[in-house]
Amino acid sequence: MNEELLWTLRKNKIVSMLKENKRLDDRAFDEFRQAKIQLEFSKCAEGSARVLLGKTDVIVGVKLGLAEPYADSPTEGSISCNVELLSMADASFEAGPPRPEAVEISRVVDRGIRESHCIDLESLCLVEGEKVWSVFIDANVLNLDGNMYDAVSLGAIASLLTAKVPKFEDGKIVKEEFSGKLKILNKPIMTSFAKINDFVLVDPNLAEEKVLDARFHVSSSEDNMFNACQKADAGSFKQNEIEFCLENALKKAKDLRKLL
Amino acid sequence: MSKKNTEEIEYVSKGKRVDGRKVDEIRPISIKAGVLPNADGSAYIEWGQNKIIVGVYGPKEALPKHIADPYKAVIRFQYGMAAFSVPERKAPRPGRREIEISKVCGEALERAVFLEKFPNTMIEIQAQVLDSNAGSRVAALTAAAVALADAGIPMRGLVSGCAIGRAGGHLIADLNKTEEDAPDAVDLAFAAISNSKEIVLMQMDGRVTEKEFKELMELGLKSAEKVHEFQKKALIEKYKNPENQGDKK
Numbered sequence: 001m002n003e004e005l006l007w008t009l010r011k012n013k014i015v016s017m018l019k020e021n022k023r024l025d026d027r028a029f030d031e032f033r034q035a036k037i038q039l040e041f042s043k044c045a046e047g048s049a050r051v052l053l054g055k056t057d058v059i060v061g062v063k064l065g066l067a068e069p070y071a072d073s074p075t076e077g078s079i080s081c082n083v084e085l086l087s088m089a090d091a092s093f094e095a096g097p098p099r100p101e102a103v104e105i106s107r108v109v110d111r112g113i114r115e116s117h118c119i120d121l122e123s124l125c126l127v128e129g130e131k132v133w134s135v136f137i138d139a140n141v142l143n144l145d146g147n148m149y150d151a152v153s154l155g156a157i158a159s160l161l162t163a164k165v166p167k168f169e170d171g172k173i174v175k176e177e178f179s180g181k182l183k184i185l186n187k188p189i190m191t192s193f194a195k196i197n198d199f200v201l202v203d204p205n206l207a208e209e210k211v212l213d214a215r216f217h218v219s220s221s222e223d224n225m226f227n228a229c230q231k232a233d234a235g236s237f238k239q240n241e242i243e244f245c246l247e248n249a250l251k252k253a254k255d256l257r258k259l260l
Numbered sequence: 261m262s263k264k265n266t267e268e269i270e271y272v273s274k275g276k277r278v279d280g281r282k283v284d285e286i287r288p289i290s291i292k293a294g295v296l297p298n299a300d301g302s303a304y305i306e307w308g309q310n311k312i313i314v315g316v317y318g319p320k321e322a323l324p325k326h327i328a329d330p331y332k333a334v335i336r337f338q339y340g341m342a343a344f345s346v347p348e349r350k351a352p353r354p355g356r357r358e359i360e361i362s363k364v365c366g367e368a369l370e371r372a373v374f375l376e377k378f379p380n381t382m383i384e385i386q387a388q389v390l391d392s393n394a395g396s397r398v399a400a401l402t403a404a405a406v407a408l409a410d411a412g413i414p415m416r417g418l419v420s421g422c423a424i425g426r427a428g429g430h431l432i433a434d435l436n437k438t439e440e441d442a443p444d445a446v447d448l449a450f451a452a453i454s455n456s457k458e459i460v461l462m463q464m465d466g467r468v469t470e471k472e473f474k475e476l477m478e479l480g481l482k483s484a485e486k487v488h489e490f491q492k493k494a495l496i497e498k499y500k501n502p503e504n505q506g507d508k509k
Contacts, residue, residue, distance in 0.1 A: 004329070004330065004331065008331075100359050100360070100362070100363040101363075103356045103359040103360050103363070104359075104360050104363055104364070106356065107356060107357070107360050111465055115465050115466055115467060116467070117467075214371075216462075221467075224469065224470065225467040225468065225469060226464070226467065226468050226469075226470070226473055227466075227467055228464055228465055228466075229448075229462060229463065229464040230364070230462070230463050230464075231364075231459065231460070231461060231462035231463070232363070232364055232367055233367050234367050234370035234371055235371055236371045236452075236453065236456075236458030236459055236460045237458070237459045237462075238457065238458065238459070239457065239459065239477055239478075239481065242459065242462070242477060243474060243477075246470050246473055246474070247470070250470070
């Protein structure tokens, strides 16, 4: 049977339930699923975390590497963020070079972290103009059950908070020795919303994600400032719907931050 | 990644910005529809220093076949930058930034086009930036909407874009490069379908309060309306010419 047709039927079902104020998994529209964080999953990483959100399963690792600073910022380290959508995670993911979906999540998660200024880039400078730390945040999505954006972002800040800085001596990294913890200044949290017809839902599950018209992701920190946002997919949002997302994002972020 | 300005700049002084504009004033825009002879639809936009040309082909057979959708047309949007269009030469191959912009701009247009009228087809849109200075993605998207209309593709309305944001504590429309590099810069790429006030593009970098965010949306919708006027003008200009009043082919 045609996959597209199946999802059209499922969408009809989902929408008819939403009209009765119900979601497939019995959650309220503004209810987040239980998230679980397992820290220090990978021993080789400077910091790592595995996050379960429903059955969405992601693992994030942080590595620090030596790099030359950019010419226009000789005293600043750098951040790089990459998300691998492993083909094992969902039948719709394919092996091979990153597709636009993977590029998008990498960049949106990156902006949520970067723009919050939770990593003090100046503190990553070792030798001005010569050597700085580069913070690599890499995520693998192992299983997709919707809302990988929030799961990956949560994993990113959780691993950053536990990350250790390798010892740097005589221009080299001393293996298996650390000079201290990575300094993290705040805790940015991503909150994602799905719009299905005229309904706006927080933390979409897989079925909701497959039928949604548009997505909205927004990152905020504990000072209630928004760090970054992204609207995506073919649908649109009304001004009041975005306002609903913003208000809810702050509340949900507060709850999620307690897990860190 | 651009470097923030370190020198102290007064971004808004006596109601005027660094380039003399008012806080809600957009840079000069001129759009011309129908600039590429071979394309089914096209547009050229000059917006401040940005110069972008857009070509549209389609609806045509969706290829490769597996991308075809039996219920609607597929939009393929390709945002690219000429190697010479930025201060530091850019490798011509699309990087992660271009891939993401292409994705979200294509999606922004999907809401506007009556895709369901053209099952199993694709509409190819290519936007090439030839010169740039802040706000090139919204300019490309704005020109793409005109090019789609020029191709005769039915739409719910024109997608109109504008960057909005903050510099030196002031909320402003259509940031230039200096403003984008302000220490407290917020850059929100924004686009809406003007007649229905539906928001179809929203990408933000930078830290804002909830109040500022709401004000930015308001400013975005107002700015998009202004941009919409330039788009309409471009289409009317083209069809004023008797040569352009018949069928293209």
